[in-house]
Structure formats: C-alpha cells, structure tokens
Amino acid sequence: MKLNEISDNPGATKNRMRVGRGIGSGKGKTAGRGVKGQKARTGVSIKGFEGGQMPLHRRLPKRGFNNLYAQDLNEVNLGRIQEAVEAGKLDKAATVTVETLVAAGIIARPRDGVKLLGVGELTAKLSFEVTRASKSAIEAVEKAGGSVTVAFATGVSHRGGAKAEATA
Structure with a gap:
C-alpha cells in the first residue's frame, strides 16, 4: 500500500454545500439565509432587540432570588x-x-x-x-x-x- 492509495471509507466525508451559486443550485440568491438585511449578515446577534425600544426582558421587574445554599433532595x-x-x-x-x-x-x-x-x-x-x-x-x-x-x-x-x- 502506498500513501497515495489511502482513502477514507465510502460515505465518511461529504462535499460542502456551495451556496450563492445561482438559482438552479437550490441555494442561490439568499444562500439559505432567507432574508436580507441584518439577519442575513454574519456576527450579528439581535435576540431580544426591539428596534431601539426598551426590550421586554428589561421592562419587566426582577422577582425573587436563587438560593446558593438550597439542597435538591x-x-x-x-x-x-x-x-x-x-x-x-x-x-x-x-x-x-x-x-x-x-x-x-x-x-x-x-x-x-x-x-x-x-x-x-x-x-x-x-x-x-x-x-x-x-x-x-x-x-x-x-x-x-x-x-x-x-x-x-x-x-x-x-x-x-x-x-x-x-x-x-
């Protein structure tokens, strides 16, 4: 056996999906992201964002506390x-x-x-x-x-x- 004859098991590797390569590929235009704008970009987190309005989780009051010494019996x-x-x-x-x-x-x-x-x-x-x-x-x-x-x-x-x- 030679180094150039070594190969992975059949089906062990998959080719990656090439996105944004035309409408006929099934992953063209929005490249599987579905929308334009901020949601289509990478590295942007908009969870809880309400367009500049104070988010709901910050408008509601905090209630109670978590006891650090509580036992789960x-x-x-x-x-x-x-x-x-x-x-x-x-x-x-x-x-x-x-x-x-x-x-x-x-x-x-x-x-x-x-x-x-x-x-x-x-x-x-x-x-x-x-x-x-x-x-x-x-x-x-x-x-x-x-x-x-x-x-x-x-x-x-x-x-x-x-x-x-x-x-x-």
Missing part, C-alpha cells in the same frame, strides 16, 4: 420503603443510605441527599442514614423499632454554592 416516603423491603429490594439488616436506595431503584440518582417523609406505614425494623427526616417519619421508624441518623450532607452542591453544615 430526593423525597422518599416510608410506604415506598416498606414496599421495597417486602419485594426484597432492600436488606433489613443493612443501613438504608442514599447508595442503597439508588441500588434498590427507589430513587434514580443521589442528588444532594434524601429526605425521609412519614407517609405510609413502616413495619420493618430498619436503620436509616439520611440527609433530613420529618418528625412523623422519625417517630414511625422508632415505633417500628428502627433508628434514624440525620447527617446533613456537606461539600459543594450541584447548584454551585456551598451546602450548609449542621449537626442534628
């Missing part, structure tokens, strides 16, 4: 946990954490942690290690003979801000 009800235990997806002996909930398919991804909510009935004796828990959830777990450890997640949130560090 998965909310899990006790009834859902009980269903998973009965289906054999969760081990009664192991501590229920974010990782075990993801492995069991109860939550899709870890996010910033898990908040345990008290909706539903829990009969299995389980120990939980979660980011947050409601009072009703803690009472229901302790009534069933289990325990809840609330450990606030630390580090940096996926939103870009630092998470609040606290002890329960």
